[in-house]
Amino acid sequence: MEEIRNYVQGLGHEARAASRVLARAESGLKNLALSRIAEAIERNRESLLRENRKDLEAGNQNQLESALMDRLELTDSRIRAMMDGLADIAALTDPVGEISNLVYRPSGIQVGRMRVPLGVIGIIYESRPNVTADAAALCLKSGNACILRGGSEAIHSNRAIAVCIKEGLAEAGLPESCVQVVETTDRAAVGELLRMNEYVDVIVPRGGKGLIERVSRESRIQVIKHLDGICHVFIDDRADLGKASEIAFNAKTQRYGTCNTMETLLVAEKVAQIVLHGLGTRFINHGVELRGCLKTRELVSQCGAASEEDWATEYLAPVLSIRIVAGLDDAIEHINHYGSAHTDTIVTEDYTRARRFLREVDSSSVMVNASTRFADGFEYGLGAEIGISTDKLHARGPVGLEGLTSLKFIVLGDGHIRT
Amino acid sequence: MEEIRNYVQGLGHEARAASRVLARAESGLKNLALSRIAEAIERNRESLLRENRKDLEAGNQNQLESALMDRLELTDSRIRAMMDGLADIAALTDPVGEISNLVYRPSGIQVGRMRVPLGVIGIIYESRPNVTADAAALCLKSGNACILRGGSEAIHSNRAIAVCIKEGLAEAGLPESCVQVVETTDRAAVGELLRMNEYVDVIVPRGGKGLIERVSRESRIQVIKHLDGICHVFIDDRADLGKASEIAFNAKTQRYGTCNTMETLLVAEKVAQIVLHGLGTRFINHGVELRGCLKTRELVSQCGAASEEDWATEYLAPVLSIRIVAGLDDAIEHINHYGSAHTDTIVTEDYTRARRFLREVDSSSVMVNASTRFADGFEYGLGAEIGISTDKLHARGPVGLEGLTSLKFIVLGDGHIRT
Numbered sequence: 001m002e003e004i005r006n007y008v009q010g011l012g013h014e015a016r017a018a019s020r021v022l023a024r025a026e027s028g029l030k031n032l033a034l035s036r037i038a039e040a041i042e043r044n045r046e047s048l049l050r051e052n053r054k055d056l057e058a059g060n061q062n063q064l065e066s067a068l069m070d071r072l073e074l075t076d077s078r079i080r081a082m083m084d085g086l087a088d089i090a091a092l093t094d095p096v097g098e099i100s101n102l103v104y105r106p107s108g109i110q111v112g113r114m115r116v117p118l119g120v121i122g123i124i125y126e127s128r129p130n131v132t133a134d135a136a137a138l139c140l141k142s143g144n145a146c147i148l149r150g151g152s153e154a155i156h157s158n159r160a161i162a163v164c165i166k167e168g169l170a171e172a173g174l175p176e177s178c179v180q181v182v183e184t185t186d187r188a189a190v191g192e193l194l195r196m197n198e199y200v201d202v203i204v205p206r207g208g209k210g211l212i213e214r215v216s217r218e219s220r221i222q223v224i225k226h227l228d229g230i231c232h233v234f235i236d237d238r239a240d241l242g243k244a245s246e247i248a249f250n251a252k253t254q255r256y257g258t259c260n261t262m263e264t265l266l267v268a269e270k271v272a273q274i275v276l277h278g279l280g281t282r283f284i285n286h287g288v289e290l291r292g293c294l295k296t297r298e299l300v301s302q303c304g305a306a307s308e309e310d311w312a313t314e315y316l317a318p319v320l321s322i323r324i325v326a327g328l329d330d331a332i333e334h335i336n337h338y339g340s341a342h343t344d345t346i347v348t349e350d351y352t353r354a355r356r357f358l359r360e361v362d363s364s365s366v367m368v369n370a371s372t373r374f375a376d377g378f379e380y381g382l383g384a385e386i387g388i389s390t391d392k393l394h395a396r397g398p399v400g401l402e403g404l405t406s407l408k409f410i411v412l413g414d415g416h417i418r419t
Numbered sequence: 420m421e422e423i424r425n426y427v428q429g430l431g432h433e434a435r436a437a438s439r440v441l442a443r444a445e446s447g448l449k450n451l452a453l454s455r456i457a458e459a460i461e462r463n464r465e466s467l468l469r470e471n472r473k474d475l476e477a478g479n480q481n482q483l484e485s486a487l488m489d490r491l492e493l494t495d496s497r498i499r500a501m502m503d504g505l506a507d508i509a510a511l512t513d514p515v516g517e518i519s520n521l522v523y524r525p526s527g528i529q530v531g532r533m534r535v536p537l538g539v540i541g542i543i544y545e546s547r548p549n550v551t552a553d554a555a556a557l558c559l560k561s562g563n564a565c566i567l568r569g570g571s572e573a574i575h576s577n578r579a580i581a582v583c584i585k586e587g588l589a590e591a592g593l594p595e596s597c598v599q600v601v602e603t604t605d606r607a608a609v610g611e612l613l614r615m616n617e618y619v620d621v622i623v624p625r626g627g628k629g630l631i632e633r634v635s636r637e638s639r640i641q642v643i644k645h646l647d648g649i650c651h652v653f654i655d656d657r658a659d660l661g662k663a664s665e666i667a668f669n670a671k672t673q674r675y676g677t678c679n680t681m682e683t684l685l686v687a688e689k690v691a692q693i694v695l696h697g698l699g700t701r702f703i704n705h706g707v708e709l710r711g712c713l714k715t716r717e718l719v720s721q722c723g724a725a726s727e728e729d730w731a732t733e734y735l736a737p738v739l740s741i742r743i744v745a746g747l748d749d750a751i752e753h754i755n756h757y758g759s760a761h762t763d764t765i766v767t768e769d770y771t772r773a774r775r776f777l778r779e780v781d782s783s784s785v786m787v788n789a790s791t792r793f794a795d796g797f798e799y800g801l802g803a804e805i806g807i808s809t810d811k812l813h814a815r816g817p818v819g820l821e822g823l824t825s826l827k828f829i830v831l832g833d834g835h836i837r838t
Contacts, residue, residue: 020781023778023779024778103800107798109789111800114785118811118812201811202811202812242834243834246836247834250837251836254837254838356443358533359443359516360442360443362439362442362827364828365828365829365830366827366828366830367829368829368831369832369834370830370832370834371832371836374528374835375830379524379528379530379837381522381524391641392538392621392825393537393641393812396825396827396828397827406812406815409799409816410787411785411787411789412786413786413789413793415661415662415789416789416790416793417666417669417670417673418673418793418798
C-alpha cells in the first residue's frame with residue numbers, strides 16, 4: 001500500500017514538473033512530438049501486436065465477454081486509426097496562449113484573457129488500448145501533462161503504447177513524463193490518483209456508468225464526467241412529418257449503443273396518429289421494441305407498456321419509449337424532468353416554438369430539426385473529443401481541446417497603480 | 420436533525436423549480452425585480468435597522484470582536500450602497516441566451532453555443548449582511564436561483580433583507596423562491612446544503628480560509644472558491660525603476676487586508692541595491708515590517724529574516740517578504756512554486772520578458788507594469804463579482820455574471836440525419 005502510494009505520488013510529482021514545460025511549449029514542438037509518436041507506433045507495430053496478444057490470451061483465460069475482447073484487440077487497421085488520430089490532432093489549431101477580449105479600461109490598464117492549459121489531467125478508462133494514444137495526444141496538444149490509468153486487462157498493450165509515446169516525446173525534446181501510464185494493475189493506484197489534488201488538476205473518467213460513478217464518488221479532484229445519455233426527439237404538431245420520421249428513425253437506429261442515441265420519442269397529440277402509424281411499424285420492422293404511454297398503445301398495437309422507470313432509462317439497446325404529449329410545454333417539462341441533460345431535439349417548422357425549445361431545454365446539446373446523433377466532437381468541429389460532459393460547470397457537451405484549457409486574466413499597464 | 424434535513428431539502432426543491440422559471444425570464448423582468456427589491460429595501464429601512472440592532476445586541480453579549488461587529492453593522496450609507504449595488508447589477512448586460520460561434524458544418528447543420536445559467540447556486544458566507552443583497556442580485560441577473568446561508572450572527576438582518584427580496588420578486592411576478600435565505604442558524608443546515616447535489620449545481624463560499632476549507636472538504640457539489648492570495652511583484656533589471664517602486668509600494672500598502680495585496684517582492688539581483696535602497700526605507704517609514712532573504716538583509720539593515728514559511732504566507736497585514744533573484748527564470752520559478760496562483764505582476768520595459776512572464780506564470784491574473792491591486796471585478800469591467808476564484812476549472816480570477824453561467828451547444832438543421 002505504502003509502495004503504491006509512493007509510486008503514484010512520484011508520477012504526480014513528475015507530471016507537475018512536466019506540465020510546466022509543456023505549458024510553455026510551442027505548437028510546432030507539440031506537433032513534432034505527435035508525429036514522432038505516430039512514427040514510433042509504426043516502427044513498433046510488431047511489439048504492439050505481440051503485447052496485445054498477451055492481453056488477449058489473459059482475457060481468454062479469464063473468460064472476458066466477447067464485447068470486451070473485441071474492444072481489447074489491436075489490429076493493423078486499429079493501429080492505423082491510432083496513427084491517423086495523432087495526425088488529426090496535430091492538425092488542429094493550438095488553443096493555448098490565445099488572447100481574447102483585450103480592451104482598455106477607464107483606469108488605462110488593458111484587460112484580456114489568455115487561454116491556458118489546466119495543468120495535469122488524470123484519465124481513468126477501461127479496456128480500449130487506443131484510448132491511451134488518443135487521450136495522450138489531446139492532453140499533449142492542449143499543453144497538459146497526463147497520467148493515464150487504463151483497464152488492467154489491457155496492461156501489456158498500454159505499456160507498449162506508452163513506450164512509443166515516450167520515444168516520440170524524447171525525439172521531440174519534450175520530457176517523457178508529459179505522458180505517464182500507470183504501470184500497475186493494483187486498484188489502490190486509482191484511489192491514490194483520485195486523492196492527489198496537489199498534483200492533479202482534473203480527472204476524466206471514460207467508460208461505463210459504474211466506473212464513472214465510482215470515480216465521482218471517490219475523487220477529491222474535480223471530475224469532467226459523462227453520466228447518462230437519455231436523449232429525446234420531440235415531434236411538434238407543426239413539424240414537417242417527413243423530416244420528423246427520418247430524424248426520429250435515425251436518432252434511434254443509426255447506432256444503438258451510443259450516448260447520443262434517442263431513448264424516448266415525444267409526439268404532440270395532434271399529429272400522434274399520423275406520425276406513429278408509419279413510424280411505429282418502421283421501428284418494429286427494424287427490430288426495435290416499443291414501450292409507450294397509454295395513448296401510444298391505443299395507436300400502436302405492438303407497443304408494450306412504459307413504466308415510470310422507462311422514462312428515466314438509457315437503454316443503449318433497440319428499445320424505445322414513446323410518450324404522447326399535449327404540446328411544447330409538456331415536452332419541455334418531460335425532458336427537463338426525466339432527461340439527463342445530454343442531447344434533445346425538436347422537430348418543428350414553427351419559429352417561435354423552435355426558439356423557445358432552444359432556450360428552455362436545459363441540456364448540453366439542444367437541436368432543431370436534426371438527429372441527436374450529431375452530438376459529437378467531430379460533427380461539431382472540435383476535431384476530437386476526450387468525452388462528452390453532462391456536467392454544468394466548466395465544460396458541457398463534447399469536450400475537445402478547448403475543454404482541456406482554462407482562461408486566465410492578463411493585464412497590461414504602463415506603471416499603473418490603484419488609487 | 421431530520422427536521423433540518425427536510426427543511427433544507429424543501430429549499431432545494433423550491434429552488435430547482437424556481438430556477439426553471441428564472442432561466443427563461445427576460446432581462447427586463449429580472450431588472451424590474453432588481454429595482455423593486457431596491458425599493459423594498461428603501462421602504463423597509465426602519466425594520467432593517469431594527470432587526471440589525473438585534474444582531475448587534477446579541478453580538479455585544481457574545482463579545483464578538485470589533486472587526487466582526489463592524490462588518491455586521493448596517494448603517495444608512497450601507498443600506499444606500501446595497502441599493503446602488505442592485506441598480507449597478509440591473510445595468511449590466513444580461514449574459515443569458517447569448518449565442519456565439521454559430522457556424523455551418525460540412526454536414527449542413529449549424530453549430531453554436533448559447534450561454535445559460537448554471538441552475539441553483541448555494542452561497543455560504545459570514546457576517547456581512549450586505550452580501551445577502553449583492554449575491555442575490557448577481558444570481559438573479561444571471562438567471563440562477565440561489566440559496567443563501569449567512570453567518571448566524573447576522574440572522575435577523577438577513578431575514579429582514581430576505582423579506583425585501585421576496586417583496587421585490589413578487590412585485591415583478593417572479594417566484595419568491597428564486598432567492599431563499601436559510602432561516603435557521605443550526606450548522607447542520609450547512610452540511611445538508613453541501614450534500615444536496617440533486618438540487619444545487621454549485622457552491623460559492625465567501626469568507627475566511629477556515630470557512631472555505633471546510634466547505635471544500637465537505638461539499639459533494641462543485642465549489643467555486645478562493646483560497647490564498649499570495650501575490651508577487653517582480654522587478655526585472657530592465658524595469659523603469661520609478662514605475663517599479665510605485666507599483667510595489669501601491670501593491671503592498673494601498674490596502675493590507677485584501678487578497679490582491681502583494682505579499683512577496685522579488686527583485687532582480689542587478690538592480691536590487693538601487694531599488695531596495697529607497698523602497699526599503701519607504702516601506703519601513705510606512706510601518707511595513709520587512710522579512711528578506713540573506714542578500715536582501717545585506718542591503719536593507721532593518722529587514723528581518725524570512726523563513727521558508729514566509730514565502731508561502733498570505734500576511735494580510737503590513738508585513739512583506741523580499742527575495743533577490745537572479746532574473747526572470749528564478750522569479751517565475753519562485754512564483755509558480757510558492758504562489759497561490761492568484762495575481763502576479765512583472766515590472767519591465769523588456770518586450771520578450773514581458774511576453775514570457777504573461778505566458779509562463781500560471782496564475783489567475785498575470786500583469787505587466789500594473790499593481791496587483793487591479794485584480795478586481797470592477798476594475799476588469801465585470802461590473803460586480805461574486806468572488807475571486809483560484810481554481811482552474813470553470814472560472815479563474817474575478818467571477819462576475821459570466822462565471823455564473825455555462826455554455827450549451829445548439830444545433831440548427833433542416834431535417835438533417837447522420838449517415
